[in-house]
Structures are given as structure tokens and as C-alpha cells.
Amino acid sequence: VPDTHERLRQRLSAGGEPPAVIEQLDDDQAARLLEVYERASERQRRGLQASMEEVLSHAPRMLRGRLQKALFPEGSG
Amino acid sequence: MSSLAARAEVLKLSRALGCPTDELEFLASHPPAELAELRHATARALQEEHAPALSRAVSASRLLPAGLTARVSEQMLDPALAARMATQMPPDRAAKVVDHLSTEYLADVAQILDPAGARGIVERMSDELVLEVADVLLGREEYLSLARFVDVASDTVVAAVLSEVADEQLLHLALGLESTARLDEIMRDLDDERVAGTVRAAVRAGLPLEALTLTAEVDGRNLARLAAGVAELDDDELTEIVRTTTREQAWSDALRLVASMEPEQQRRMLELPVSREPEVLAAIVAAVHDEDLWAQLVGLLELMDRPHLELLAEVELLYDPEVARAVVRASVEVHHWAPLLRIAEELEDAFRERVADVLAHLDAQELHEVIDRLPDDERERALRLLPEW
Numbered sequence: 001v002p003d004t005h006e007r008l009r010q011r012l013s014a015g016g017e018p019p020a021v022i023e024q025l026d027d028d029q030a031a032r033l034l035e036v037y038e039r040a041s042e043r044q045r046r047g048l049q050a051s052m053e054e055v056l057s058h059a060p061r062m063l064r065g066r067l068q069k070a071l072f073p074e075g076s077g
Numbered sequence: 078m079s080s081l082a083a084r085a086e087v088l089k090l091s092r093a094l095g096c097p098t099d100e101l102e103f104l105a106s107h108p109p110a111e112l113a114e115l116r117h118a119t120a121r122a123l124q125e126e127h128a129p130a131l132s133r134a135v136s137a138s139r140l141l142p143a144g145l146t147a148r149v150s151e152q153m154l155d156p157a158l159a160a161r162m163a164t165q166m167p168p169d170r171a172a173k174v175v176d177h178l179s180t181e182y183l184a185d186v187a188q189i190l191d192p193a194g195a196r197g198i199v200e201r202m203s204d205e206l207v208l209e210v211a212d213v214l215l216g217r218e219e220y221l222s223l224a225r226f227v228d229v230a231s232d233t234v235v236a237a238v239l240s241e242v243a244d245e246q247l248l249h250l251a252l253g254l255e256s257t258a259r260l261d262e263i264m265r266d267l268d269d270e271r272v273a274g275t276v277r278a279a280v281r282a283g284l285p286l287e288a289l290t291l292t293a294e295v296d297g298r299n300l301a302r303l304a305a306g307v308a309e310l311d312d313d314e315l316t317e318i319v320r321t322t323t324r325e326q327a328w329s330d331a332l333r334l335v336a337s338m339e340p341e342q343q344r345r346m347l348e349l350p351v352s353r354e355p356e357v358l359a360a361i362v363a364a365v366h367d368e369d370l371w372a373q374l375v376g377l378l379e380l381m382d383r384p385h386l387e388l389l390a391e392v393e394l395l396y397d398p399e400v401a402r403a404v405v406r407a408s409v410e411v412h413h414w415a416p417l418l419r420i421a422e423e424l425e426d427a428f429r430e431r432v433a434d435v436l437a438h439l440d441a442q443e444l445h446e447v448i449d450r451l452p453d454d455e456r457e458r459a460l461r462l463l464p465e466w
Contacts, residue, residue, distance in 0.1 A: 005095055012118045014125040019118040021104070021111040029103050036101065038118065040094040047158050048130045054153045055137070063140055070137035 004030045011037060082290060085253060086112035088221060092189060093120055095157060113255075120191050124161055135165045143170070147177030156185035163190065168197030175202060184213035188222040192255075196229045207234045220246065224253025227263070238262065244271070244278035248287055251275070257294045264299045272299065273306030280307075280314050285321040293330035301337045308342035316351045323357050328364030336373045344380045353388050362392045362400075371403050378420060386420050396434075418458045 003067035008030050025033065052071045059067050083105045091098040093116055104112055138146045150159050163171050163186065175183065175198060187210055192199070199207065207230055214223040215238075227235055227250070239247065254260045264272055274406065279288035292303045317430070319437070322331040335343055351357060365374045381389065394400055448459050 011126075013116070013124050014118070014122040016118070016121070019111065019115040020108050021115050024107060024111075032100070032103065036094050036096050037122075039096070040119075041450050043095060044123060044127055044158065044161070047155050048127060048134065051154050052134055052137070053287060054128070055134075055179060058149065058153070059141070061144075066140050067137050070140060073133065073134050076154070 004034055008037075010035045011041075082109040082252075082294075083107060083112055085109070086116065089225075092121065092222075093191075094124075109202045117191075117193075120194075124194075125166070127161070128165075131161055131165045134162055138162070138166070139170065143173040144177045147174045150174070151178055151182045156182070157189045160186045160195075163198060164194035166198075167368075167375040168201055169360060171198045172201035176206070180206070180209045180213050183210045184217065184219070184222075187214065187226065188219055192225045192229045199226065199229045200231075202238075204231055204234050207231075208237055211238050215242065215246065217312045218249075220249035221253040224250045228255050228259055230292055235263065236266070239267070244274040245284070246274045247271070248279045248284070248291060251294075252287060252293055260294055261296070261299055262293060264302075269302050269305070272302040273309060276303045276306035277310060280310055280318060285318045286327070288323055289318070289322060289325075289327050289330055289334070292334045293327075300333065304334050304337040304342070305434060307334060308338055308345070314351055315346060317378075319346075319349060319351045319357060323360040326360065326364070328361050329368040329370060332361070332364065332370050332373045336376065340380065341462050344376060345385050347377065347385065348379055353385055355388065355391065359392050359394070364396060366397075366400055366403065369403060375404075375417065378417070390420070418455060422458065 004027060005025070006023075008022050011034065012018050012022070012068060022033075048077065056064060056067055056071060086109045087101050087105050088098050090104070090112065092103050094101075104115075141149065150162075154162070158180075163175075163210075166174070178186075183206075207226075211223055211226075211230075211234065214220075223238070230238075242250065251260055251263070254263075276288045276291065279285070279291070288307070292300060292307075295303065307315070310318070318331070322328055335346055340347070346352060361374070365371055378386070378389075389395075448456055451459060
């Protein structure tokens with residue numbers, strides 16, 4: 001299991017090097033930052049899912065099929 | 078000074094992550110540039126982790142007319158999500174949707190949106206609409222959010238906002254800017270009175286730390302104009318600045334400011350009773366030592382009267398051999414020995430002996446070379462003070 005610093009590096013290195021400040025954090029600080037980030041990410045995931053379902057349920061009937069396909073190509077939702 | 082700039086970065090990061098600022102307060106001791114890098118990395122990571130879902134949502138939105146997409150967004154999308162979707166959309170399409178959104182909702186989104194990613198959208202929005210959103214943000218005192226858009230808004234919009242805001246609001250906007258280069262540019266376009274008024278308004282509003290932070294971010298002519306604004310403050314206000322500077326350990330920045338003042342203004346600062354307090358003098362010497370600002374201090378020594386110099390001579394740090402070396406080096410660099418000689422001549426014997434003890438630790442060859450290069454009268458004075466050399 002990667003340690004907290006490594007998990008933080010992995011999560012925050014999208015499209016580049018991980019931010020340098022990670023190396024300056026102690027274990028407790030790294031864990032707190034990771035926890036805040038993971039909460040934000042989960043909130044965004046749930047928000048996106050809920051919004052897409054909501055959009056679908058309120059869309060004009062004639063557009064629902066195409067919207068369903070665009071939003072949930074694998075058939076979920 | 079970094080503390081206020083770092084706190085501003087923590088606030089921006091907490092906005093991006095949707096958490097209370099308190100939860101990330103532990104980051105405020107890190108350099109602002111590193112925190113800005115963390116914020117950008119966080120925004121990129123959140124965008125990438127949910128890229129497939131965001132991309133599907135954006136694709137779906139293309140099936141709806143812009144007006145309907147706007148209505149659905151405003152009713153159902155959390156502003157943070159709308160901000161992420163906006164930066165995924167082709168800017169032309171996003172700008173069309175934006176035209177149908179209320180300014181209140183746009184302001185909600187602007188508080189979270191990454192301006193760099195939204196440049197293409199902002200550039201396509203009419204100046205009138207951008208100004209309406211800016212008005213909402215000003216009304217909410219969301220200076221940090223507004224400031225972040227100064228880099229991407231048109232010059233017309235920036236000029237209109239700056240002409241509208243009060244001096245104190247201008248300070249908050251200036252402190253929130255993403256780049257110091259942009260701050261210098263904006264300040265260059267303001268007249269002298271506006272620049273001086275901004276720093277005065279900050280101090281009078283009980284924000285001396287913010288005023289100092291602003292002075293730390295600029296150079297040259299802008300720094301001199303800010304210094305002129307500070308110099309116009311009354312004694313009580315200047316005293317408050319000195320106390321805040323000492324409390325916040327911000328003398329390295331404050332010395333740059335004082336060094337930009339006219340000699341008469343510097344003398345007035347030095348004559349304030351607070352400038353003679355032991356803890357203030359100790360804080361100044363510590364900052365000078367930490368940041369190697371001896372050249373700046375040597376210039377000020379000339380303006381100090383004898384009682385002031387005697388108080389300064391009581392600062393223990395001055396008797397550290399490392400410090401003595403730094404003073405000698407700085408004096409060589411600025412070719413300015415007269416004030417140091419005057420101090421040495423005016424101090425009580427006990428202090429002179431301590432100075433001689435410290436100098437005895439210096440490299441004799443180096444000190445001889447320095448003394449040899451002094452003008453005749455100064456060399457004689459130096460040798461009188463240091464007969465053993």
C-alpha cells in the first residue's frame with residue numbers, strides 16, 4: 001500500500017510533476033490534504049452523476065433518448 | 078512578505094476543494110508560489126479524474142439549445158460542476174450558454190472557475206456582461222475572485238472596474254492578482270494620488286499588514302509612489318505600521334519601503350518614539366541579518382541621532398562575528414563608511430571595545446585592504462578607532 005505522500009503524489013500529478021509542496025508536508029499534514037482532496041473528488045463524482053440524472057429526467061421527451069445515450073453510453077442511470 | 082499572500086493562496090485552494098479555509102490553514106507557512114502550484118495541480122487533477130463524465134455531460138449539452146442548457150445548468154448544476162464543465166466546452170458554445178445565465182449564477186461560477194482555463198470564454202463575453210458580473214462580485218466583497226479575472230479580462234473592463242472601486246477595494250484587488258507583473262502594469266496606469274491613496278486607505282482601515290504586503294510585491298517607481306503614500310500618514314498611523322511590521326516580522330519588506338522614501342521622510346520614520354523601542358530595533362537588525370540588507374541599513378544609520386544609535390548598539394545580534402563580517406562587506410559594497418565610523422566614534426567606550434573584539438575575529442588582511450581604500454580622512458578615523466590594527 002503506497003504511503004500517504006505517495007498517494008498524494010499520484011492523485012495530484014495529473015498532466016505533470018506532483019507539486020513540490022507535498023515533500024514539505026509531514027505525515028499528518030499530507031493525510032489531511034489527501035482527505036480534503038478525496039472528499040472534493042467524491043463530491044464532484046456524486047454531483048456529476050446526480051446532475052446528469054436530473055438533467056435527463058427534466059429533458060424534453062423528444063430529446064431523452066439521445067441524451068440518455070450521450071450521458072450514460074453504457075446504459076446505467 | 079509571504080504570510081498574507083500565502084493565506085490568500087490557502088483561501089483560493091479551499092475554494093477549489095470546497096472546504097472551510099481552516100482545514101487547510103496548516104499550509105499557510107509554505108511559500109505562496111508553491112501553494113499556487115498545488116492549487117493548479119489540484120484543479121487539473123479534479124478535471125482529469127472526472128474527464129470522462131464531464132466530457133459526456135458536455136456532449137449531451139450540445140443536444141440542447143444554448144438557452145435550455147443555461148436554464149438546466151442554473152437549476153441543477155452546482156456552480157463548482159458548472160465551472161468544470163465550462164472549461165471542457167468549446168469556448169464558442171460556452172459563451173453562447175453564458176449569454177443566457179443570470180449574472181448572480183455567473184458570479185457563483187466565477188468564484189470557483191479557473192480563469193486561465195476560462196480565458197477563451199471570458200474573451201468571447203461582452204464587456205457589459207463581464208462588468209455586470211464584476212459588479213456582483215464587488216457587491217459580495219469577493220475581491221479575490223474578481224482579481225483572478227484581471228489577467229484574462231479586457232483592458233477596457235479592468236480600467237472600468239478600477240475607476241469604480243474605492244481605494245480600499247483597490248488594495249484588496251491588487252493583493253488578489255495572480256501575477257506581480259500584472260500588478261506593476263495596473264499600478265503604472267494609475268495616477269500618483271490613486272496609488273498613494275490606496276496604501277493610505279489600507280492603513281486607515283486597519284489593514285497595515287495588507288499595505289505592507291502590497292509594497293512587497295512592487296519595485297521601482299511604484300514602490301516609490303507607495304512610499305510617498307505611507308510618508309503622508311500621521312504619526313499614530315506610522316506607529317501602527319512599525320508595530321505591525323515588528324509583530325509580523327516583516328522588516329525585510331518594510332526596509333525596502335523605507336529605503337524608497339526621501340531622506341526627510343526616512344528621518345521622520347526614525348524619529349518616531351516607536352522606532353527606538355528595543356524590540357523594534359532588534360527585529361530590524363534580525364531582518365537585516367536574515368536577508369542581508371546591511372546596505373539599506375547603513376544608509377539609515379546616517380540619519381539616526383546619538384541616543385538612537387546607542388539604543389541600536391544594545392542589540393546583541395550586532396556583536397555576532399558573522400554579523401560584523403556582513404556589515405563590513407555591505408560597507409565595502411556601497412562605499413559608505415562614514416556612518417559606521419560616526420557610530421563607532423559616538424558610542425560609549427564599552428560598546429567600542431565590544432566592536433573591537435568582534436573586528437578582531439575578522440580577517441586582518443581583508444580589513445587592511447578595506448581601510449587602505451578609504452578616503453584619507455576616513456582612513457585616519459578608522460585607524461584611530463582601531464589602534465591595534
